Amino acid sequence: MNQKKLPMEFYPLMEQLQAVDFVLVELTLYLDTHPNDQAAIQQFNEMAQYRQQVKHQVEQYYGPLQQFGNSYSGYPWNWSDSPWPWQL
Template identity: 55%
Template sequence: MADPNQLPNNYYEDLRVLQATDFTLVELTLYLDTHPDDLEALKQFNSAAQKSTGLRDAFEKQYGPLRQFGHSYSAYPWQWNKVPWPWQV
């Protein structure tokens, strides 16, 4: 019998791409805090934010919720009791 908690093959790569995009957002946030008039950096930030939203939505639809406290929806039945949780991988 297959392990019901086994992660799909693409899980780690999809999570890595999402985390890399979110890291870009952190770096651009720090840069824009000291360079608020840099239009190109702001365009990059907005583009990365849109990409992150799309990646996160696709990831959650395929693998389950990433964020708690109402920031991620859960399919039925409740998905937060499935392991591993995002911070465990």
């Protein structure tokens, strides 16, 4: 499989997405034990919305990040384009 060369702009976007994912995981763990914390729920929802924006931006330029309907495909089918997120 040929790994396509990515511009330097790709890496800060992926770093931003990974940071948002970390925040969402931490908030999920916190909310599992504090389900009535309205401020944390609000922060979680804001971060989830922000994640969708960053994910869309990454996918718009570099292709899908997730499969099984979580990401749209370009034409031609571009799921097999690399690098995949776990290859970074």
